Amino acid sequence: MEESNDKKAYEMSFVAVAEEDAGRLTGALKQVGAEIISESPLTRIPLSYPIEKKTEAYFGFFHFNIDPKEISQIEKQLRVQPIVLRFLIVTPPFSKSKEKRQYVPRKRTASTVPAAERKQVPHLSNEALEKQLKEILQ
Secondary structure, three states, X not given: OOOOOOOEEEEEEEEEOOOOHHHHHHHHHHHOOOEEEEEOOOEEEEEEEEEOOEXXXXXEEEEEEEOHHHHHHHHHHHHHOOOEEEEEEEOOOOOOOOOXXXXXXXXXXXXXXXXXXXXXXXXXXXXXXXXXXXXXXX
């Protein structure tokens, strides 16, 4: 496979049958040219509903870089793997820089002005409202 500088960051979360399956998934990712940045420790979880007659599984996730053209290849491999019950691949919102954000005060609107500071508008009866509408329309 050619090395490409067009790699993009992805996150893959998965639910696997056994603890050893994370190693197999790492191998499958590296086989298609993924550069694994980080991986979570596997956590044993009870499933909300049985998947393939299993009521417990292992949850984990990987952060990795790969050419976007190879994502379909990974998905094809994972769909046929009996070790993966469910998976999801997304592009995570990694922070682009570690600069501190500057505080920009918002304009105060009616919803942000405290109730004590808001002007109290008198309530109009239907008759008074209709009278004002007639005056406006004339």
